[in-house]
Amino acid sequence: MKAVRYYGKEDIRVEQVPDPVLLNPRDAIVKISATAICGSDLHIYGGYIPTMESGDILGHEFMGEVVEVGRENHSLKVGDRVVVPFTIACGRCYFCKEGLWSLCDNSNPNAWMVEKLTGYSGSGLFGYSHMYGGYPGGQAEYARVPFADVGPIKVPDSLTDEQVLFLSDIFPTGYMAAENCSIRPGDTIAVWGCGPVGQFAIKSAYLLGAERVIAIDRFPERLALAESQGKAEILDYTRVDVLDALRAMTGGQGPDACIDAVGLEAHGTTLDAWYDRAKTSMYLATDRPHALRQAISACRKGGTVSIPGVYGGWLDKFPLGAAFAKGLTLKMGQTHMHKYLPGLLARIEAGQIDPSYIITHRVTLDDAPAMYRTFREKRDQCIKVVMRPD
Amino acid sequence: MWVAAASAPLLYRGVTGEWPHFVSELLPSDDTKVALGGSRGIHVREAVRLEKPIADVYRFWRRLENLPQFMAHLESVTQDSNGTSHWIAKGPAGLRVEWDAEIINDVPNKTLGWRSLPGSDVVTAGSVNFDEVRGGRSTQLTVHLQYAPPAGSAGAFVASLFGRAPSQTIREDLRFFKQILEAGEVAQASLPSAEATR
Numbered sequence: 001m002k003a004v005r006y007y008g009k010e011d012i013r014v015e016q017v018p019d020p021v022l023l024n025p026r027d028a029i030v031k032i033s034a035t036a037i038c039g040s041d042l043h044i045y046g047g048y049i050p051t052m053e054s055g056d057i058l059g060h061e062f063m064g065e066v067v068e069v070g071r072e073n074h075s076l077k078v079g080d081r082v083v084v085p086f087t088i089a090c091g092r093c094y095f096c097k098e099g100l101w102s103l104c105d106n107s108n109p110n111a112w113m114v115e116k117l118t119g120y121s122g123s124g125l126f127g128y129s130h131m132y133g134g135y136p137g138g139q140a141e142y143a144r145v146p147f148a149d150v151g152p153i154k155v156p157d158s159l160t161d162e163q164v165l166f167l168s169d170i171f172p173t174g175y176m177a178a179e180n181c182s183i184r185p186g187d188t189i190a191v192w193g194c195g196p197v198g199q200f201a202i203k204s205a206y207l208l209g210a211e212r213v214i215a216i217d218r219f220p221e222r223l224a225l226a227e228s229q230g231k232a233e234i235l236d237y238t239r240v241d242v243l244d245a246l247r248a249m250t251g252g253q254g255p256d257a258c259i260d261a262v263g264l265e266a267h268g269t270t271l272d273a274w275y276d277r278a279k280t281s282m283y284l285a286t287d288r289p290h291a292l293r294q295a296i297s298a299c300r301k302g303g304t305v306s307i308p309g310v311y312g313g314w315l316d317k318f319p320l321g322a323a324f325a326k327g328l329t330l331k332m333g334q335t336h337m338h339k340y341l342p343g344l345l346a347r348i349e350a351g352q353i354d355p356s357y358i359i360t361h362r363v364t365l366d367d368a369p370a371m372y373r374t375f376r377e378k379r380d381q382c383i384k385v386v387m388r389p390d
Numbered sequence: 391m392w393v394a395a396a397s398a399p400l401l402y403r404g405v406t407g408e409w410p411h412f413v414s415e416l417l418p419s420d421d422t423k424v425a426l427g428g429s430r431g432i433h434v435r436e437a438v439r440l441e442k443p444i445a446d447v448y449r450f451w452r453r454l455e456n457l458p459q460f461m462a463h464l465e466s467v468t469q470d471s472n473g474t475s476h477w478i479a480k481g482p483a484g485l486r487v488e489w490d491a492e493i494i495n496d497v498p499n500k501t502l503g504w505r506s507l508p509g510s511d512v513v514t515a516g517s518v519n520f521d522e523v524r525g526g527r528s529t530q531l532t533v534h535l536q537y538a539p540p541a542g543s544a545g546a547f548v549a550s551l552f553g554r555a556p557s558q559t560i561r562e563d564l565r566f567f568k569q570i571l572e573a574g575e576v577a578q579a580s581l582p583s584a585e586a587t588r
Contacts, residue, residue, distance in 0.1 A: 023578055024575040024576075024577075024578065025574065025575055026573075026574065026575060072574060072575075088577075090569075090572065090573035090577075092441060092572045092573055092574075093441055093568075093572050093573070094439070094441050094528065097441060105568065105572070106568065106569045106572055106573040106577055107573075107577050108577065109576075109577045109578050109579055111565065112558065112561075112562065124577060124579070133577070133579050134579040135579040136579070146577065146579075147573070
């Protein structure tokens with residue numbers, strides 16, 4: 001089959017590889033109909049994610065048709081149309097039972113690697129380094145899906161691929177980011193980053209009862225989408241002082257909750273952002289937490305900072321003192337995908353949201369190397385790339 | 391007679407979680423205890439929690455034939471009707487070592503202890519404790535495994551079974567154990583891409 005493979009920093013190739021096979025009793029094989037490039041794939045592309053190996057198949061946002069089912073998988077049958085969550089979870093350990101699906105104990109065969117860094121390991125992930133399992137990803141014609149009796153969600157034929165594809169990651173991720181804000185009627189939510197996760201965080205904040213959402217970015221097309229589709233008030237951080245603006249917009253109080261949908265590769269125009277850039281370029285720090293610092297500074301007393309943006313390592317100049325002084329709640333982590341899928345599919349079916357509005361580029365797998373570059377450099381007003389295998 | 395005496399320290403450990411220091415002095419004629427009482431050899435103590443009823447966890451472990459499913463250093467264990475068992479360990483380059491062992495302590499759903507029979511090439515003992523945790527919703531299993539260093543090449547072989555970090559080796563074994571019981575399978579990632587290029 002054809003697959004998108006990683007060969008090193010900014011080096012990905014489309015090549016022929018053997019088709020995946022069933023390995024475990026609860027597996028399924030999915031013939032992929034649509035797959036997407038995620039902002040977090042760009043962290044891999046940029047060389048920020050350790051334990052990637054030459055030849056690894058990328059991609060964790062995919063859907064398709066079940067073509068093979070393991071003998072202990074009693075939930076799926078050949079022909080089912082499914083969306084596959086990017087986190088792999090067994091459904092039976094303490095964490096899965098508690099609804100903390102992305103922290104599954106049993107799905108990462110290389111948990112020991114993560115334990116060295118973080119103490120304990122989260123779940124395995126598709127196409128996201130050997131530290132997180134070394135599972136081949138979904139930017140391919142086929143994928144093997146472990147624990148497929150509890151992961152993939154069946155989708156009705158009445159919905160198109162583009163309407164349901166983002167259930168695989170970014171819609172639930174944006175939704176959990178908003179849910180983590182414990183929104184009450186009347187609340188104002190500020191969102192850093194108007195990429196796909198930020199866009200869905202904006203939408204979700206309104207779905208969960210926010211009165212106002214303020215979106216922060218610098219790319220005109222992303223701000224425009226947040227304004228037109230998301231109904232957010234927008235701030236271009238290259239033109240205004242974000243902290244001053246948020247203070248003024250909230251009567252001197254600050255947003256009730258702040259969402260960092262940017263993560264470890266933040267850009268910025270202030271001194272700390274340049275400092276981060278210098279340190280990471282010299283490998284003195286791993287992450288550039290400019291957006292997170294600003295979110296903590298901006299948040300009102302007693303508010304919540306929610307972090308769907310991915311962080312990988314050690315942060316420098318992290319304003320924990322400000323978070324403490326203001327009594328903030330910080331919530332973060334990989335999305336507990338399985339918990340959100342049924343409810344969010346129901347919202348799509350009910351017409352409350354059509355997630356396809358963020359798609360800007362529709363291409364085939366062969367275009368992947370070019371599209372990674374376009375997406376990374378945000379050229380051609382690129383916000384979301386969907387690829388078809390044919 | 392000596393079997394009962396020898397099981398006392400293991401039972402003691404089963405209750406307190408510690409090995410009594412007097413073991414080797416108390417039983418100077420007991421080869422196993424003397425061999426295992428020193429500071430050399432392999433001494434590993436690891437624990438794991440599972441979302442399974444304690445009876446299921448005990449039953450799976452009590453069937454010693456199951457151990458090679460998750461203990462990487464074992465090739466097979468076979469039990470006979472009189473309570474002794476034959477163990478075969480495998481190491482690098484297809485080398486094997488074999489010994490016989492007996493169950494010396496068996497309190498269902500609480501503790502299980504075994505040790506090699508006198509005269510074995512490999513002197514070893516192990517015990518497992520089963521405890522209810524989280525108000526009985528989860529089960530915690532604690533393994534204590536000991537291998538004494540035999541003389542000569544057999545000693546080097548036993549050391550090689552567990553690599554440079556025996557605790558890590560057993561921790562990985564227990565991870566497999568947990569996956570088999572909880573998830574019904576051991577997580578693995580196929581790597582067709584890597585194989586294709588190498």
